[in-house]
Amino acid sequence: MAGGTTSAVLAVAIVLLARSVSAQQLVSSVPITPVLQLQAARVIPDVVNGVVSPAENLTIIYGGVNSVGYGNELTVNQTQAAPIVNVINGSDPASLYTLILSDPDVPDPSVAGPNSSYLHYLVVNITGGASSNIAVTGVPLAPYQPPAPPSGLHRYVFQLYKQNATARIGNISVSRSGFLPKTFAATYGLGLPVAVNFFRAQPAGANNLTTNSTPDVVEVQELLRGRVIPQVVPPFTPLARLNVSYGNGTLSYGQIIAPAEATSPPAVYAQGIAPGTIYNSTFPYFTLAVVDPDAPDPTTPTSSLILHYLKVNIPTNTPTANIVNVTGGNVLQTYAPPGPPTGLHRYTFVLYGQGRLSNATAPASRSLFNLTSFALNNTLGSPLAAFYFNSLRVNTTTAAFAPANTNATLVTPTATNATAAKVPAPAPK
Structure with missing residues (x-):
């Protein structure tokens, strides 16, 4: 029996490790254009508000x-x-x-x-x-x-x-x-x-910082590319990488997908950058928040942040191969799929460590959610990890164009x- 249990655990570890390292990439239906590349890198709207059509x-x-x-x-x-x-x-x-x-x-x-x-x-x-x-x-x-x-x-x-x-x-x-x-x-x-x-x-x-450096630096560089740091979360040192999957495909940082490809809650796994860094007596539980900082439009984000998902008290006591399945816990705000009215929006996952069970209550509204205040009021400290993808309505891919x-x-x-x-x-x- 012990041998069978060990084999089963090992099999799960192999599956989870494969998911985190070599899982099949989600193939999006969104055609990548120069304008979308400018939006994904936040050149639009940080530098310009759009380009003349046809560009x-x-x-x-x-x-x-x-x-x-x-x-x-x-x-x-x-x-x-x-x-x-x-x-x-x-x-x-x-x-x-x-x-x-x-x-x-x-x-x-x-x-x-x-x-x-x-x-x-x-x-x-x-x-x-x-x-x-x-x-x-x-x-x-x-x-x-x-x-x-x-x-x-x-x-x-x-x-x-x-x-x-x-x-x-x-x-x-x-x-x-x-x-x-x-x-x-x-x-x-x-x-x-x-x-x-x-x-x-x-x-x-x-100049090879993103490829010849420690994993935490690589994670920070990815978040900087999409301006998640500092526009969504302040600078921090990641202790984990988030692996986010919809359906049969895993997303990469900043990947552009259609809303229809993210209608159900994703599978989320946290992989520690070093053994024991994300599951120990210091962090027996996780909090996971998913927010949109670009509502209603990236050029005028007057409703930011929009809260798309919020879970607390996610147990971390069952890691496998240094990977934690970010599941369970208490849902304070149910999952709302992407629904960007215009422009390219960043959907940002932020993972926090909890030192104890949380008594946090559901926010009054999804709109104008203050992630920083929520973390401060619930003594969450700095994030352990963050991840984001981009999404837009497929029929508004030229939203950044103007005559x-x-x-x-x-x-x-x-x-x-x-x-x-x-x-x-x-x-x-």
């Missing part, structure tokens, strides 16, 4: 070989010289354009706020119709300054705006620190960009008569 594609090449590709990682050494910038399908020869390169993650992605931004490149009055390197046909108000992130994985976002008719932007004074593309675009009547692309970079010597504003008037401040641009040059970010 053009920017091709950006550093050193003749290193292309920018919607969030790929380049090294600071690869991006020292200004890149060649072109527009797929060409630009309008009868129009002028503005090109911006900015970093919204200064000084560090874990603490960057909505007004954290640094200008790396600003070229105005670019002549449309150029066949190669459109940037050289314009006036550089802020010459190219290469990335030099002090810490963390930063987003470097190229934005191309179509200026109104043939109006020109004068030699204005701009500041690199605190430069906000949305504000600049509004000031000069540029509307939404016609094309956006971006890459990521880390400090020199740390071109052909009637916008280019507003030129009085400083446009300056003879030269005055660009302060503080330490690069």
